[in-house]
Amino acid sequence: MLRKVSGSVRFDLAHPRGVDHWLVTIDQGRITVSQGGAVEADTVIGADETLFLRMAHGEIKPLSAWLRNDFTADGEFRFVIMLERLFAPPKGARHPRVAAMLPSADDREPA
Numbered sequence: 001m002l003r004k005v006s007g008s009v010r011f012d013l014a015h016p017r018g019v020d021h022w023l024v025t026i027d028q029g030r031i032t033v034s035q036g037g038a039v040e041a042d043t044v045i046g047a048d049e050t051l052f053l054r055m056a057h058g059e060i061k062p063l064s065a066w067l068r069n070d071f072t073a074d075g076e077f078r079f080v081i082m083l084e085r086l087f088a089p090p091k092g093a094r095h096p097r098v099a100a101m102l103p104s105a106d107d108r109e110p111a
Contacts, residue, residue: 003029009079010041015049043079047071056087 011022023039025032047055051070054060062083065071073080 005029005082007042007076007079008040009043009045010039011052012038012044012046013049013052014047020049041075043073043075043077045071045073045080055083058087058089058091062087 005026006028007026009024009026011024013020013022021036021038023034023036023041025034047070051060051065055062055065060070063081066073066080
């Protein structure tokens with residue numbers, strides 16, 4: 001999924017004790033993560049730490065959260081969209097192709 005992607009995303013995660021900075025670097029599919037200062041990045045995402053964890057666990061969809069202004073994003077928007085694929089899917093979610101192959105209620109035989 002990330003073989004053709006290169007760039008960096010810095011997450012500025014706010015919590016009661018301050019702000020942590022995490023840098024995610026993607027180099028043609030190889031991902032490295034480091035914690036540290038506010039270094040330059042292609043995209044900077046500012047979010048509450050609790051919101052970020054909920055997105056990472058699939059409880060909240062990143063794009064929907066951004067549209068609600070739950071977090072900020074500056075820089076290349078393609079990395080915001082990429083979060084949808086990188087973070088865990090919501091519980092019970094199925095790939096659209098798998099869901100399309102499941103029988104609908106109309107196709108099932110009566111019990």
